[in-house]
Amino acid sequence: MSAAADxxxxxxxxxRLPAVHRVLSDAACQPLLAQYGREQATAALRALLAExxxxxxxxxxxxxxxxxxxxxxAATAGKDAPAGVAAVIARLAERLERANRSALFxxxxxxxxxxxxxxxxxxxxxSAVQAVAEALRWPMNLEWDIDTxxxxxxxxxxxxxxxxxxxxxxxxxxxxxAAAVLLLLNTLAAGREVIVxxxxxxxxxxAFRIPDIMTRAGATLREVGSTNxxxxxxxxxxxxxxxxxxxxxxxxxYAITGFTKAVDLPELVPLAxxxxxxxxxxxxxxxxxxxxxxxxxxxxxxxxxxAAGADLVTFSGDKLLGGPQCGIIAGRADLVAxxxxxxxxxxxxxxxxxxxxxxxxxxxxxxxxxxPERLTTLxxxxxxAAAMRAxxxxxxxxxxxxxxxxxxxxxxxxxxxxxxxxLPVDQLPSHGLAIRAVRPVRLAEAAIxxxxxxxxxxxxxxxxxxxxxxxxxxxxxxxxxxxCLEDAQLDIFVRQLHLLRP
Numbered sequence: 342m343s344a345a346a347d348x349x350x351x352x353x354x355x356x357r358l359p360a361v362h363r364v365l366s367d368a369a370c371q372p373l374l375a376q377y378g379r380e381q382a383t384a385a386l387r388a389l390l391a392e393x394x395x396x397x398x399x400x401x402x403x404x405x406x407x408x409x410x411x412x413x414x415a416a417t418a419g420k421d422a423p424a425g426v427a428a429v430i431a432r433l434a435e436r437l438e439r440a441n442r443s444a445l446f447x448x449x450x451x452x453x454x455x456x457x458x459x460x461x462x463x464x465x466x467x468s469a470v471q472a473v474a475e476a477l478r479w480p481m482n483l484e485w486d487i488d489t490x491x492x493x494x495x496x497x498x499x500x501x502x503x504x505x506x507x508x509x510x511x512x513x514x515x516x517x518x519a520a521a522v523l524l525l526l527n528t529l530a531a532g533r534e535v536i537v538x539x540x541x542x543x544x545x546x547x548a549f550r551i552p553d554i555m556t557r558a559g560a561t562l563r564e565v566g567s568t569n570x571x572x573x574x575x576x577x578x579x580x581x582x583x584x585x586x587x588x589x590x591x592x593x594x595y596a597i598t599g600f601t602k603a604v605d606l607p608e609l610v611p612l613a614x615x616x617x618x619x620x621x622x623x624x625x626x627x628x629x630x631x632x633x634x635x636x637x638x639x640x641x642x643x644x645x646x647x648a649a650g651a652d653l654v655t656f657s658g659d660k661l662l663g664g665p666q667c668g669i670i671a672g673r674a675d676l677v678a679x680x681x682x683x684x685x686x687x688x689x690x691x692x693x694x695x696x697x698x699x700x701x702x703x704x705x706x707x708x709x710x711x712x713p714e715r716l717t718t719l720x721x722x723x724x725x726a727a728a729m730r731a732x733x734x735x736x737x738x739x740x741x742x743x744x745x746x747x748x749x750x751x752x753x754x755x756x757x758x759x760x761x762x763x764l765p766v767d768q769l770p771s772h773g774l775a776i777r778a779v780r781p782v783r784l785a786e787a788a789i790x791x792x793x794x795x796x797x798x799x800x801x802x803x804x805x806x807x808x809x810x811x812x813x814x815x816x817x818x819x820x821x822x823x824x825c826l827e828d829a830q831l832d833i834f835v836r837q838l839h840l841l842r843p
Contacts, residue, residue: 453822509671521668526558533585610650627656663718
């Protein structure tokens with residue numbers, strides 16, 4: 342388009358759209374060219390002008406978003422009306438910013454679930470964040486032995502720490518716990534049987550099922566016992582020459598209560614030793630310390646599991662451990678060595694960013710008395726309810742003012758949960774904001790109209806904020822649990838509340 346294009350409006354008036362070169366050469370457009378590049382900016386500009394032209398002619402276009410171009414003055418009504426270059430550049434800037442906005446962005450997790458799988462699970466401590474930043478900027482000794490000047494093993498970067506913290510003979514790291522289970526089974530049980538209690542055939546989020554993983558790994562599942570009761574004799578009668586493993590799976594996301602019986606590891610290990618069959622445990626959350634010392638419910642640790650006789654343990658790095666997403670296999674040196682020789686290990690290995698984050702997180706466990714202040718996950722889990730109560734009192738009037746009379750906002754006690762399958766029946770006392778829709782007064786003939794789902798509409802508005810707010814709706818209430826809203830984030834949270842005003 343080398344010259345301004347004319348578009349007829351109803352009544353004979355014409356809007357003159359500026360030429361592409363006129364917009365691109367304008368001083369106000371130069372920052373956009375510097376930031377987004379001439380090719381991208383030009384393409385976006387051509388598309389924008391085409392849409393404006395279609396709208397001005399009454400053709401098919403986006404009529405839900407009225408043009409921000411200036412309206413003609415009285416002096417120019419009925420005459421040719423220039424479409425301002427500045428207005429076009431403003432629209433172009435919005436379009437380019439929207440097109441280049443990251444698909445992954447921060448949110449406020451006020452759901453009440455600390456380790457929320459859909460929100461990225463554990464938040465990394467500052468030491469891990471700094472280590473990842475360094476790994477992004479520099480070449481690293483990922484697989485280079487500085488002492489010998491030869492190729493090394495990336496597992497060596499964290500294996501010593503893992504051995505120290507778990508009591509394992511050896512360890513290896515893959516990209517998540519599902520991969521750890523798959524790799525273990527494929528290495529040690531392909532073409533053979535794995536005995537698992539029927540009550541431990543779990544399914545976790547994302548349709549991860551133990552029977553399906555068994556099949557993909559090439560192993561044959563041998564179920565024993567019943568859904569609610571399994572005895573040691575059930576394992577004993579199932580062991581045969583084809584048995585490769587006895588496996589226990591931590592029931593991380595549910596609990597069976599009532600008339601139940603499970604075989605604990607100390608009871609199962611002697612049976613396995615007598616038949617020279619290894620015992621593997623999928624521990625899931627993989628805590629490295631006794632959480633009871635911090636006032637939390639007890640969760641079996643990796644150290645306790647190995648000390649009880651497990652030959653191998655698999656667990657996650659981004660759950661109670663508080664590190665990056667990864668899966669860790671720890672236990673007998675000969676079995677870990679066999680697993681590392683499996684060609685699948687290369688396909689499932691982690692990169693330098695994961696290892697850069699994992700090492701400083703593991704190092705924090707050398708000072709367990711300092712963990713509640715240094716490890717982000719533990720700090721959030723042990724945060725006193727009084728801190729959330731005070732924060733709720735501070736925020737309640739501000740949110741009420743923003744929402745107006747259509748909703749009532751109350752500071753109320755609530756219960757958080759750890760999440761990601763850890764301690765599913767245990768909850769943590771918390772405090773937050775409870776939002777309820779206010780029923781309007783209905784007049785005789787003119788009923789005041791309200792949305793059929795006012796809480797759902799508000800929840801959507803919260804998600805549409807510049808930094809989305811994620812809450813949960815239950816019992817006709819929108820709950821905003823403040824456990825994960827810390828002081829450093831408070832200013833950002835408050836500054837966007839005015840956008841919720843009707």
